Amino acid sequence: MAKPIVLKEEVTIRFAGDSGDGMQLTGTEFTNASAIVGNDLSTFPDYPAEIRAPQGTVAGVSGFQIHFGSTEVDTPGDICNVLVAMNAAALKANLRYLETGGLIIANTDGFDEKNLRLAKLEKNPLEDGSLDKYTVIKIDITKIARTALQDSGLSTRDIDRSKNMFVLGLLMWLYNRPLDVTIRNLEAKFAKKPEILQANLRLLRAGYDYGETTELFTTRYDVKQAPTMEKGKYRNIMGNQALAYGFIAASELAGLPLFLGSYPITPASDILHELSKHKAFNVHTFQAEDEIAAICAAIGASFGGALAVTTSSGPGIALKGEAIGLATMLELPIVIVNIQRGGPSTGLPTKTEQADLLQAMYGRNGECPVVVICTRQPNDCFDVAIEASRIAIEHMVPVMLLSDGYIANGAEPWLIPDLSKYKKIKPNFLTEPNSPNGKLLPYKRDERFVRPWVLPGTKGLEHRIGGLEKQHETGNVSYDPENHEFMVKMRQAKVDKVADFIPLQEVEQGPESGELVVLGWGSTFGCIRTAVRELNNQGHNIAQVHLRYLNPFPKNLGDILKRYKKVLVPEINNGQLVKIVRDKFLVDAIPFNKIQGLPFNVVEMKAKILEVLGK
Amino acid sequence: MAEVSTLNHTPTLTAKDFASDQEVRWCPGCGDYSILKQVQTVLPELGIPREKFAFISGIGCSSRFPYYMEAYGLHSIHGRATAIAAGLKMIRPDLSVWIISGDGDALSIGTNHTLQLIRRNFDVQLLVFNNQIYGLTKGQYSPTSEEGKVTKSTPMGSIDHPFNPCALVLGADATFVARSLDRDPKHLQMVLKRAAHHRGTSFVEIYQNCNIFNDGAFFVFTEKETKFQKGIYVEHGKPMLFDNGKKGIKLDGTKPIVVDMSEASVNDLWIHDETDIIKANILTRMFEDPDKTDLPRPFGVLYVANRPCYEDLMKQQIQDAIEQKGKGDITKLINSGDTWVIA
Ligand SMILES: Cc1ncc(C[n+]2csc(CCOP(=O)(O)OP(=O)(O)O)c2C)c(N)n1
Ligand code: SF4
Numbered sequence: 005m006a007k008p009i010v011l012k013e014e015v016t017i018r019f020a021g022d023s024g025d026g027m028q029l030t031g032t033e034f035t036n037a038s039a040i041v042g043n044d045l046s047t048f049p050d051y052p053a054e055i056r057a058p059q060g061t062v063a064g065v066s067g068f069q070i071h072f073g074s075t076e077v078d079t080p081g082d083i084c085n086v087l088v089a090m091n092a093a094a095l096k097a098n099l100r101y102l103e104t105g106g107l108i109i110a111n112t113d114g115f116d117e118k119n120l121r122l123a124k125l126e127k128n129p130l131e132d133g134s135l136d137k138y139t140v141i142k143i144d145i146t147k148i149a150r151t152a153l154q155d156s157g158l159s160t161r162d163i164d165r166s167k168n169m170f171v172l173g174l175l176m177w178l179y180n181r182p183l184d185v186t187i188r189n190l191e192a193k194f195a196k197k198p199e200i201l202q203a204n205l206r207l208l209r210a211g212y213d214y215g216e217t218t219e220l221f222t223t224r225y226d227v228k229q230a231p232t233m234e235k236g237k238y239r240n241i242m243g244n245q246a247l248a249y250g251f252i253a254a255s256e257l258a259g260l261p262l263f264l265g266s267y268p269i270t271p272a273s274d275i276l277h278e279l280s281k282h283k284a285f286n287v288h289t290f291q292a293e294d295e296i297a298a299i300c301a302a303i304g305a306s307f308g309g310a311l312a313v314t315t316s317s318g319p320g321i322a323l324k325g326e327a328i329g330l331a332t333m334l335e336l337p338i339v340i341v342n343i344q345r346g347g348p349s350t351g352l353p354t355k356t357e358q359a360d361l362l363q364a365m366y367g368r369n370g371e372c373p374v375v376v377i378c379t380r381q382p383n384d385c386f387d388v389a390i391e392a393s394r395i396a397i398e399h400m401v402p403v404m405l406l407s408d409g410y411i412a413n414g415a416e417p418w419l420i421p422d423l424s425k426y427k428k429i430k431p432n433f434l435t436e437p438n439s440p441n442g443k444l445l446p447y448k449r450d451e452r453f454v455r456p457w458v459l460p461g462t463k464g465l466e467h468r469i470g471g472l473e474k475q476h477e478t479g480n481v482s483y484d485p486e487n488h489e490f491m492v493k494m495r496q497a498k499v500d501k502v503a504d505f506i507p508l509q510e511v512e513q514g515p516e517s518g519e520l521v522v523l524g525w526g527s528t529f530g531c532i533r534t535a536v537r538e539l540n541n542q543g544h545n546i547a548q549v550h551l552r553y554l555n556p557f558p559k560n561l562g563d564i565l566k567r568y569k570k571v572l573v574p575e576i577n578n579g580q581l582v583k584i585v586r587d588k589f590l591v592d593a594i595p596f597n598k599i600q601g602l603p604f605n606v607v608e609m610k611a612k613i614l615e616v617l618g619k
Numbered sequence: 620m621a622e623v624s625t626l627n628h629t630p631t632l633t634a635k636d637f638a639s640d641q642e643v644r645w646c647p648g649c650g651d652y653s654i655l656k657q658v659q660t661v662l663p664e665l666g667i668p669r670e671k672f673a674f675i676s677g678i679g680c681s682s683r684f685p686y687y688m689e690a691y692g693l694h695s696i697h698g699r700a701t702a703i704a705a706g707l708k709m710i711r712p713d714l715s716v717w718i719i720s721g722d723g724d725a726l727s728i729g730t731n732h733t734l735q736l737i738r739r740n741f742d743v744q745l746l747v748f749n750n751q752i753y754g755l756t757k758g759q760y761s762p763t764s765e766e767g768k769v770t771k772s773t774p775m776g777s778i779d780h781p782f783n784p785c786a787l788v789l790g791a792d793a794t795f796v797a798r799s800l801d802r803d804p805k806h807l808q809m810v811l812k813r814a815a816h817h818r819g820t821s822f823v824e825i826y827q828n829c830n831i832f833n834d835g836a837f838f839v840f841t842e843k844e845t846k847f848q849k850g851i852y853v854e855h856g857k858p859m860l861f862d863n864g865k866k867g868i869k870l871d872g873t874k875p876i877v878v879d880m881s882e883a884s885v886n887d888l889w890i891h892d893e894t895d896i897i898k899a900n901i902l903t904r905m906f907e908d909p910d911k912t913d914l915p916r917p918f919g920v921l922y923v924a925n926r927p928c929y930e931d932l933m934k935q936q937i938q939d940a941i942e943q944k945g946k947g948d949i950t951k952l953i954n955s956g957d958t959w960v961i962a
Contacts, residue, residue, distance in 0.1 A: 040959050185957055229961065239958045253949050263710055283940035285947030288709050288933060293735040297702035300695070300732075304675070304706025307693055308714070312706070330696050386953075420953050460691035460707075460714055463670045468639070468686050470694025471678075480641065481686065 007216070009180060009224045014073030016081030017175065020098045021090030021114075022059050023052050023066040026168035030088075031068025032415070033172055033189060037181035038072040039240050039417050042229030045072035046381075046530060047415045048080035048603075051354050060114075060122035065097045074228040076537075078381075078530030080414065082605030088171055090114050090145075092123035107139045109171070113146035141220050145170050152210050153203050162200065169204045173211025180226040183212065234419055241418040243382040243411035244271070247315075247341065248278035250389025252285050255311045257390065258397055258429035263288045263305035265298035266315045270353050271409040272343040275315045295320035299327040299340065306336040309459045311393055315341040318360045319350065321404075325368045328402055330471045332372050332495060335447070335455050337396035337403075337431075339389075340374075344408040346601045355601025356410035358526050359577035364404040365555055365584065371492045373499040375399070376555040378406040380529035383418040385411065388552065394429045399502055400454050406554070408576075410527045410603050432457050437464065447479040452505070453498040500556050509558035514540060514547030517567035520617055521547040523593070525554060525581055528574050528604055535609035546613060554581070562589040572596055572616050574604060632663040639689040650801035650827035651681055654748060657807045658717075659688070665715070665815050673714045675704040677729060679721035680755045681748035681827070698729025701736040701745065705929070708741045712930045715815070716743040722763045723753045726782050730762075734791040739929040740819045744811075747784060747822070748801075750829035751836045758832035765908070770832075784824045785903040785921060789896075794819035796903065796922040800826040802841035806852065806918065813920050819928055839909050840916060851915040853902070858888035861915050868914070873901060877913045893923045 017034070019027045028049055035047050050067035057064035071081030087102045089095035091114025102108065115130050129135055130142055149167040150160065169190075176183055187205060194201035215221055241249075255262035262285065266276040280289045288305070292298035299314040306312035316324065321342045331338045344360045346352025360367075364376045375395050379388040388405060396403040434456030439445045444465045447455045458465045467479065475482035476490060513536060514521070524532045529550050536548045549564060551557070565571050565585070571593040573582040579595040586593055596612050598604055637659040645651045662672065672690035676682035678697035685692025691714075695703050704718045718736075725733045725747045736745065752770070753759040759772040763784060767776040785796050795817040799810040807825065814821035826837040839849045851861035851868070859868035860880070867888040869878050875889065892898055899922035905914050941947075 036957055040957065042959065042961055189957075233961050235961055237954070237958050237960050239954070239956050249949075249953055252947070252952065256949050261710060263706065265706060282947060282952070283937045284944045285949070285952075286937060287947075288937070290706070290709060290933075292702065293731055296699060297705075297732050297735065300699045300702035301706030301709070303695075304693075304703035304708070305710040306706075307673075307703070308707045308711035310710045326696050327699065334693070420958065423950055423953075460673045460711065461670055463668070466670055466690050468641075468674075468688075468692035468694065470685070470692075471696055472694065 007222060007224050009226050012225050012227050013075050014071065014077065015086070015179065015225065015227055016069065016071040016084040017086040017088070018067055018069045018084040018098055018101055019088045019171070020065055020067040020094035021088070021168070022094070023057060023064050024059060024165070025066070025090045026165065027066045027068050027090070030168045030172045031070055033186045034175060034181070035070050035240060035415060036185050036189065037176060037183075038070065038227070039238065040182060040185050041227075042233070043072040043074065043227055044077040044230035044233055045070060045417060046077050046080045047071070048410065049413045058122070060091060060093055060119050062093045062097050062123060065094050067094075067098060069101075072227055074230050076230065076232045078533045079603075079606060082607050086175075088175070090168075090171070092119045092125055092129070095129060096123050096125060102138065104137050105139070107141065108135060109141045109143065109174070111145040111167075112142045113144050143220075148210065148214070149207055152206060156199065156203055156206075158199060158203055163203065166200070166203045166207050169207035170211040170214070173208040174215050177212040177215035178221060178224055180224055183208065233417070236419045238417045238419055240415050241382055241386070242274070242413060242415045243379070243385045243407055244274035244343065244413070245278050246382055246385035246418065247379075247389045247407065248275050248282070250386040251279065251311070251313055251339070251393065252282055252287060253386070253423060253426070254390045254393030254429060255285070255287070257426055258311055258393065258431060260309065260311045260397070260431065261286045261288060263290070263302060263310040263312045264315065265290045265292050265301035265305070265312070267292050267295045267298045267320060269317045269320050271345055271412045272315045272317045272320070272341065274412065275341065275343075295323040296327060299324040299338070302338055303327060303331050303334070303336060306331070306338050307334070307460065309457070311397065312337065313339045313341065315343070317343050317345050318347045318363065321360065321363060322367070328374060329368050329370060329372050331402045332374060333471045333474070334469050335400045336457070337400055339392045339396050339403050339405055341405045341407065343412045344406060352601040354409065356408045356527065356603060357576050357599070357601060358408060358528070359580065360406065361525075361554065361577070361580040362583070364406055371496065373496050373555065375401055375403040375499055375502055376406065377403065377553050378526045378551070379411055380526060380550060380552070382411055382414050382416045386418070386421065390426065395502055395505070397429050397431050398454070398505070399452065399498065400432060400457060401499060401502070406526060408527050434458050434465070435462055445477045445479070447474055448477045449494075449498075453494060453501050503556040503559050506553050506558060508560045509549060509551070509564055511564065512548040512550050513537060515545050516547070518545055518547060519568065520570045520572060520613065521549050521565065521568040522572045522574065522613065523549045523551070523565065523581070523585065524574055525551040528576065531604045531606055531609050532574060534606045535613060538606070539610055539613060544617070546617075557588065565589055565591050565593075570594060570616055572613065574609065574612070576603065632669060634659040634663060636669060637662050637689050639687055641686045643687050644683065645680060646831050648830040649680070650750065650829070651684070651748065653801040653804060654746070654807065654825055654827060655684060655687055657804055657811060661808050661811045661815065664812065667715050671713065671715055672717065673707060674717045674719060675700045675707065676719040677721070677724040678755065679724045679753070680829075681719055681721040682724060684719040698724050698727070699732060701725070701729060701732040704743050705736055705739070705741050708743055708930050709933055712742070712934065718743055718745045720745065720747050721754070722747060722749040722751060722761045722784070726784060726787070727762045734788070737788050737791040737793045737820045737822060740794055740926050741930060742818050742820070742928040744814045744821045744823065747824050748827040749784060749824050750827045750833055752829050752833035754829045754832055783903065783906050785822075786900070786906070788822045789899060789903050789922060792926070793822050793922070794924040794926050795821040795920070796899065797822070797920045798824045798826070798918050800837065800841050800918065801828060810920065817923065819926060840918070849909045849915055851917050853891040853917050853919040853921065855891055855893045855920065858885050858890050860885075860888065870901075873897075875901060875905060875914060893920050896922065896924070
């Protein structure tokens with residue numbers, strides 16, 4: 005008998021299991037199916053730090069959270085409505101994210117004596133009444149899977165590995181999602197392993213039918229298409245993937261070959277992986293021996309006329325420092341991507357943090373200004389990569405692009421852009437002498453203070469550049485004291501001048517002046533946006549300003565900030581943007597910091613805003 | 620208005636055409652002058668247009684070199700010239716790229732990049748000016764300084780065991796290994812020419828006199844009185860003769876021994892085969908203290924091999940990808956995967 009379907013505006017589900025349980029795949033496929041029905045959504049994968057933490061332990065728990073809705077969705081959700089727990093450790097580690105009254109779907113086989121011991125639980129929470137304030141559905145998924153695939157000829161190990169498909173099928177049924185996308189993706193994924201494919205498909209169906217036939221569930225739910233979403237063609241995109249696509253697009257817009265020099269580091273490696281797949285775009289990917297070689301190779305490629313990119317995370321950026329200084333002196337274009345993670349040192353490699361802003365701004369020897377820009381969410385990365393490349397190439401300057409682990413691995417629907425609407429990127433190439441005496445002046449600047457880009461191989465323009473201080477215009481080595489002061493100020497002026505070529509800052513939402521503005525940068529965007537929107541819906545009148553350009557700031561930023569009585573600056577660090585804002589604009593900005601390797605959640609953001617408002 | 624030069628006419632260049640307008644500023648008497656001169660002499664003979672040359676250096680006295688060359692040049696940071704040159708070569712295989720480095724630059728702070736460049740076999744010339752000392756920082760011992768060397772940072776003598784540069788790079792599968800000297804212009808020119816013609820990384824160790832901090836370090840190999848007894852000039856296909864033909868080297872199994880030619884026949888001698896890796900290993904290892912051994916130190920092209928260049932393989936992969944998938948279409952790429960339309 006068909007069960008009634010209840011409409012929901014938004015839902016958050018957290019899939020949690022052992023890192024071998026395939027929770028990331030389960031979550032991703034659920035995401036794909038939700039995207040197809042037109043929900044707005046945001047996801048957050050939460051991996052264990054070790055590749056293979058001991059099975060069954062809390063350290064080995066892998067989670068994937070998806071927040072989807074028929075309303076605007078900007079964050080992966082603070083609190084989930086449904087928790088899938090494949091074993092005791094997964095329940096233990098994730099119960100704190102579940103709302104009171106929320107639904108737990110537990111795989112009872114993961115709660116046997118051994119699993120309880122590994123999770124360091126004395127009693128079985130499924131039996132001892134401790135979960136009374138939740139709705140608990142207990143299913144022996146392992147047993148069902150083994151029975152269903154008894155005749156498949158697969159080993160128990162292979163069968164057990166596919167049991168996540170049962171869970172996926174069940175949730176697809178529960179939330180009325182179509183199965184066809186998943187089926188297509190599984191067919192592609194297991195094209196070379198037909199038996200495994202069959203097993204996965206059978207369990208997916210089994211899960212779906214299980215919901216329909218058992219009496220465990222009395223209702224199903226549905227989340228309709230989000231009407232707020234802009235019209236157009238969409239796909240899901242992850243942050244790092246979007247950065248890679250953005251650089252390919254930028255190289256095309258500039259008419260230059262793309263060069264990536266990189267050394268693997270979490271959470272930046274996926275950019276290297278993605279770009280390595282796209283050699284047919286004249287993409288040169290070089291996995292260097294270390295981060296220093298990676299950026300140096302990029303500098304060499306830039307000297308030779310490529311769009312040069314180097315990608316890393318904080319520890320690798322630290323190693324690149326000296327070479328960033330060289331690129332600053334050479335005044336060659338290069339984009340340095342920092343996918344931030346918890347620090348200092350190796351810190352929390354799989355967790356997110358926004359703590360490299362001061363490193364990006366100031367973390368080099370000498371007076372070494374570079375342009376710094378950041379991305380706010382996965383579907384913003386494509387444009388930010390193009391913008392970083394544009395500034396680097398058109399202004400002959402290193403550009404630091406900041407993202408973080410949360411954006412890098414998170415996925416969102418992305419309105420696929422129309423590339424014909426993008427402005428071409430214009431390299432400042434020079435092929436003729438630029439001085440009246442027929443000589444080349446490699447450091448002669450235009451009205452933007454930009455020097456020409458002269459490619460080796462250009463006849464008659466042979467010249468030498470290097471890291472030693474240069475004489476104005478000729479670029480010859482110069483230790484002249486006045487010249488050094490002039491050049492230091494000139495390099496700063498060149499970076500400051502970029503402010504004339506970026507959009508003015510806009511107020512994201514809320515009033516143009518008033519009581520409070522919440523000023524953010526990077527991945528806190530979604531959380532701040534939701535918190536401010538919800539509070540404003542309740543009758544408050546708070547503004548949100550979110551930065552893309554961190555150095556230079558948009559020219560009107562100071563004016564905007566001064567129009568509000570209070571400026572609140574939330575950051576996933578110990579207070580970095582707040583320092584810079586205070587320094588540049590002399591405003592008494594209030595820091596709000598979280599340093600737990602975790603993003604802010606909406607509840608704490610709202611509480612802080614109310615506290616600052618004195619409510 | 621400036622005259623537009625005649626475009627299609629490439630006049631024959633001379634050494635002078637490769638001298639930039641910058642004043643050369645090494646200590647008077649420094650071996651670097653000679654090396655600069657030999658490079659400037661050799662380049663016109665290569666038939667490559669001047670604008671196609673790029674000189675990339677690190678930091679050190681020797682690394683000032685690019686400023687003095689009328690060509691494209693990049694003076695970079697300590698130890699990293701090799702990595703920068705690699706990047707340049709990947710994007711611009713059309714350029715003739717020369718890396719200028721010192722023993723500290725290439726074999727201390729930059730050792731790793733040096734070895735990685737060599738194993739990947741980029742088609743570049745890597746000239747290491749070995750003066751067995753840090754010149755620019757005023758006289759500390761270097762990774763090629765001999766044990767016991769007394770310097771500012773080793774008042775009781777260095778306890779570091781030195782690198783043997785040629786043996787080191789042979790260990791990284793170098794495809795061209797040669798050794799020459801600043802004070803033997805003809806020999807150096809010959810070696811540089813061979814290096815320029817080799818496809819792959821040409822490693823050239825050049826003994827260079829730092830007359831300020833390590834004067835005479837190589838005089839036994841460079842001065843008339845001793846050079847023919849203490850050194851041997853090897854040539855492919857020629858027997859190993861030295862000391863004006865009075866002495867030769869014979870292989871006893873894998874052990875080289877010096878024989879007196881008044882007692883031995885040329886037919887017994889080791890014939891230099893620059894393509895033989897086993898013999899190259901023995902040759903580069905003939906390296907003990909010249910006072911303690913009667914074996915002379917070899918100069919010349921010690922080893923040559925043929926191996927694909929990294930940048931060629933990279934271009935090939937790009938071509939293969941284009942052949943297999945067609946030239947990349949960015950609109951197609953961003954529209955790939957599961958898409959849906961919100962109307
Ligand atoms: C990162 C860094 N560390 C140290 C130095 C200081 N430094 C400059 S050159 C040099 C050694 C130079 O020795 P070598 O490479 O043998 O060149 P030479 O001056 O003898 O030609 C050192 C240690 C530097 N410039 N950069
Ligand atoms: S210090 Fe030595 S190596 Fe440096 S320029 Fe003087 S003589 Fe040459």
